[in-house]
Amino acid sequence: xxxxxxxxxxxxxPKLMEQLLAVIERHKDEQxxxxxxxxxxxxxxxxxxxxxxxxxxxxxxxxxxxxYGIVTFYSFFNLYPKGKYQISICLGTACYVKxxxxxxxxxxEVLGIQPGQCTHDRLFSIDTCRCxxxxxxxxxxxxxxxxxxxxxxxxxxxxxxxxx
Amino acid sequence: xxxxxLSVIKDRVNAELLHNSALTxxxxxxxxxxIASGATPVMNKLAELAKxxxxxxxxxxxxxxxxxxxxxxxxxxxxxxxxxxxxxNAEKAERVYNEHILGGKRIxxxxxxxxxxxxxxxxxxxxxxxxxxKQHRVALRNCGQIDPEQIExxxxxxxxxxxxxxxxxxxxxxxxxxxxxxxxxxxxxAGFPTGLKWKFASGNRGNVQKYVCCNADxxxxxxxxxxxxxxxxxxxxxxxxxxxxxxxxxxxxxxYVRAEYPTAVSRLRIAIKQAEELGVLGDNIFDTDFSFHIFxxxxxxxxxxxxxxxxMTSIEGNRGEPRPRPPFPAVKGLFQKPTILNNVETWANIPxxxxxxxxxxxxxxxxxxxxxxxxxxxxxINNTGLVEIEMGTTLRxxxxxxxxxxxxxxxFKAAQTGGPSGGCISMENYDVPIDYDNLxxxxxxxxxxxxxxMDEDNCxxxxxxxxxxxxxxxxxxxxxxxxxxTRRLLEIMEKITSGEAVMKDLDYLEQLAKYIKEDAxxxxxxxxxxxVLSTLRxxxxxxxxxxxxxxxxxxxxxxxxxxxxxxxxxxxxxxCKSKCPHDAIIGALKKPHVINPAxxxxxxxxxxxxxxxxxxxV
Numbered sequence: 001x002x003x004x005x006x007x008x009x010x011x012x013x014p015k016l017m018e019q020l021l022a023v024i025e026r027h028k029d030e031q032x033x034x035x036x037x038x039x040x041x042x043x044x045x046x047x048x049x050x051x052x053x054x055x056x057x058x059x060x061x062x063x064x065x066x067x068y069g070i071v072t073f074y075s076f077f078n079l080y081p082k083g084k085y086q087i088s089i090c091l092g093t094a095c096y097v098k099x100x101x102x103x104x105x106x107x108x109e110v111l112g113i114q115p116g117q118c119t120h121d122r123l124f125s126i127d128t129c130r131c132x133x134x135x136x137x138x139x140x141x142x143x144x145x146x147x148x149x150x151x152x153x154x155x156x157x158x159x160x161x162x163x164x
Numbered sequence: 165x166x167x168x169x170l171s172v173i174k175d176r177v178n179a180e181l182l183h184n185s186a187l188t189x190x191x192x193x194x195x196x197x198x199i200a201s202g203a204t205p206v207m208n209k210l211a212e213l214a215k216x217x218x219x220x221x222x223x224x225x226x227x228x229x230x231x232x233x234x235x236x237x238x239x240x241x242x243x244x245x246x247x248x249x250x251x252x253n254a255e256k257a258e259r260v261y262n263e264h265i266l267g268g269k270r271i272x273x274x275x276x277x278x279x280x281x282x283x284x285x286x287x288x289x290x291x292x293x294x295x296x297x298k299q300h301r302v303a304l305r306n307c308g309q310i311d312p313e314q315i316e317x318x319x320x321x322x323x324x325x326x327x328x329x330x331x332x333x334x335x336x337x338x339x340x341x342x343x344x345x346x347x348x349x350x351x352x353x354a355g356f357p358t359g360l361k362w363k364f365a366s367g368n369r370g371n372v373q374k375y376v377c378c379n380a381d382x383x384x385x386x387x388x389x390x391x392x393x394x395x396x397x398x399x400x401x402x403x404x405x406x407x408x409x410x411x412x413x414x415x416x417x418x419x420y421v422r423a424e425y426p427t428a429v430s431r432l433r434i435a436i437k438q439a440e441e442l443g444v445l446g447d448n449i450f451d452t453d454f455s456f457h458i459f460x461x462x463x464x465x466x467x468x469x470x471x472x473x474x475x476m477t478s479i480e481g482n483r484g485e486p487r488p489r490p491p492f493p494a495v496k497g498l499f500q501k502p503t504i505l506n507n508v509e510t511w512a513n514i515p516x517x518x519x520x521x522x523x524x525x526x527x528x529x530x531x532x533x534x535x536x537x538x539x540x541x542x543x544x545i546n547n548t549g550l551v552e553i554e555m556g557t558t559l560r561x562x563x564x565x566x567x568x569x570x571x572x573x574x575x576f577k578a579a580q581t582g583g584p585s586g587g588c589i590s591m592e593n594y595d596v597p598i599d600y601d602n603l604x605x606x607x608x609x610x611x612x613x614x615x616x617x618m619d620e621d622n623c624x625x626x627x628x629x630x631x632x633x634x635x636x637x638x639x640x641x642x643x644x645x646x647x648x649x650t651r652r653l654l655e656i657m658e659k660i661t662s663g664e665a666v667m668k669d670l671d672y673l674e675q676l677a678k679y680i681k682e683d684a685x686x687x688x689x690x691x692x693x694x695x696v697l698s699t700l701r702x703x704x705x706x707x708x709x710x711x712x713x714x715x716x717x718x719x720x721x722x723x724x725x726x727x728x729x730x731x732x733x734x735x736x737x738x739x740c741k742s743k744c745p746h747d748a749i750i751g752a753l754k755k756p757h758v759i760n761p762a763x764x765x766x767x768x769x770x771x772x773x774x775x776x777x778x779x780x781x782v
Contacts (some may be wrong), residue, residue: 006586009373030501031480031481032461032479032480032481032499033481034481034482035461035462035464035478036461036462037462037479039423039462039464043570066482069483070481070482070483070712073483073484073640074464074484075464075465075466076462076463076465078462089362097765098745098765100748133327137745138745138767150745
């Protein structure tokens with residue numbers, strides 16, 4: 001993890017914060033309330049930015065480290081939001097030998113984010129995947145359900161432009 | 165709510181709905197598997213057609229167990245005759261409605277007999293098929309029979325009677341004695357006697373807070389019987405937990421269910437609400453001084469939380485890391501209080517045991533494994549789905565008779581049980597009666613009941629590596645043997661499957677596996693080497709082929725494959741050459757082509773391209 005700060009600015013809409021505080025209030029006296037609160041907080045914000053974790057830590061009177069420890073332990077919790085268009089680059093063997101790492105490098109360079117992160121405008125997020133079973137078309141890039149085969153790093157910008 | 169009220173509800177629902185000779189009942193299988201196959205449009209179509217027909221009642225039900233033939237619709241005619249229709253869609257459902265329900269003529273081509281055989285004649289309903297007749301349904305008895313979102317239908321099948329009987333007629337010690345006498349063992353994997361677990365937690369009733377927990381964090385890849393019970397018969401779990409609460413003196417229960425099962429979660433929520441409203445859960449159940457409340461906790465995607473102490477740590481709101489035992493949960497469990505934890509399938513047996521008595525249950529199964537076990541059949545088998553068999557049934561019967569054998573004329577090679585903690589059962593143990601102790605003796609384990617069948621096309625080394633990747637990934641990191649040990653094991657497996665291993669690596673593998681088994685903190689770590697050890701025991705020749713001859717006999721491990729073109733079969737059409745993404749194929753038109761192994765990335769594109777079948781993999 002490079003940074004705990006998400007690349008997307010925190011949405012400080014007071015309505016969302018009101019919902020979050022209501023969730024905390026509703027669960028606060030339950031035993032083992034932290035995980036249900038985090039689950040509902042993620043439903044509100046779509047992910048768990050550090051700002052949300054700080055509010056929960058403060059209201060529940062537990063160290064932020066404990067919250068962060070829980071968030072990073074369970075795969076259900078996201079530290080970063082997902083984009084409207086989720087880009088998946090296959091790093092399976094067949095794609096890898098055909099240069100999918102170079103495609104990934106190009107996508108991260110163009111969008112300015114790392115795998116697992118989301119762009120400021122919440123339009124794109126990048127993930128890597130294992131084999132998608134289309135090795136004959138390697139290297140593969142997926143944008144939501146659209147499959148782009150035989151990718152060349154030079155094509156990345158043109159493809160992404162279609163979604164902007 | 166008084167106990168007598170249950171009978172009133174039961175009689176009313178049976179007369180009005182379940183055994184009403186003026187009503188045709190239509191049930192649509194609406195568990196996750198059914199919904200994913202398209203049951204919702206079928207349900208909507210039938211509901212719309214029958215909207216103004218007072219003589220037809222359309223309802224949803226849970227999973228009937230024949231997954232690959234979903235969506236499934238069952239019609240129960242006014243005279244009680246049952247017909248099971250498979251692979252339904254909205255158009256077929258409309259024909260069933262018009263021709264069968266209104267016209268009185270059953271449609272043979274859609275019926276279950278079109279896909280599954282009967283011992284004789286045509287199978288009109290699932291009950292007619294060999295698939296079901298060879299099963300013995302106890303835990304799954306209501307799945308696919310009742311609407312899981314209607315508590316009254318559960319009551320109509322004697323639901324909550326066992327709880328009533330326990331509270332009004334039995335002492336807590338009687339209940340525990342019944343569980344001990346029944347011989348029921350935990351269905352979650354380890355097979356610990358349920359009655360004994362309850363007995364350990366039963367001391368000091370009334371003076372300390374205690375908890376009853378339900379493990380519904382079904383994480384084994386390939387196992388889904390708990391989901392099926394939760395989606396098809398959620399009340400059975402609530403009733404059983406309340407019975408345990410009475411037996412050990414607990415007033416609160418927690419169900420820890422995985423968030424990946426949204427349908428199960430929503431049906432549990434509905435069930436808890438209905439049970440509380442009716443007064444079969446909550447304060448002063450059946451007007452006695454016994455009170456029992458159940459809370460839901462959702463898992464957040466961590467396999468280790470299926471381990472009992474990790475599950476409790478997670479309910480407490482922490483990272484789901486296991487704790488050393490002792491102290492055992494029966495002494496210090498959830499929130500440091502005495503706790504019992506049982507798995508969904510275990511719970512599903514309990515009301516039946518109370519109603520029918522311990523001797524009834526103990527009469528089923530083998531000497532030390534009583535009752536039945538649900539298996540999720542998957543992999544290379546014709547009838548994938550859920551089957552519940554009596555303990556002591558052989559693997560051959562499960563695979564060949566109930567499962568309908570291995571498809572495409574391939575040969576059975578092995579069955580994997582117990583998921584990432586279990587092992588493989590090979591052909592030589594095909595006729596061993598399946599029970600807890602026999603499975604451990606042959607190097608596997610019961611586990612939660614996933615049963616994946618593999619044929620000659622599966623590489624056993626690759627399968628073992630697959631499971632190890634899973635456990636290494638899911639290791640919580642608390643103890644070193646598991647965190648680092650599984651990683652090192654996986655590295656050796658990767659060496660073997662990529663042809664870089666030497667025979668001495670097998671010794672390291674066995675030595676390391678032994679250390680991990682002995683020293684890891686929890687069940688996840690202790691059992692993680694099992695897939696490797698059991699495949700090494702029965703398929704050592706495959707390991708040796710990978711190491712000594714650098715070949716993968718099943719043709720799976722890519723690094724060890726060689727693609728060659730048979731010069732006699734190649735007509736030199738050039739298709740493979742043009743399709744090869746790596747330009748690894750050379751050859752002149754109408755002359756046999758050749759693959760350059762130094763460039764070939766073993767992607768398999770050429771095999772699919774060749775129309776002459778001239779390319780082989782060895």
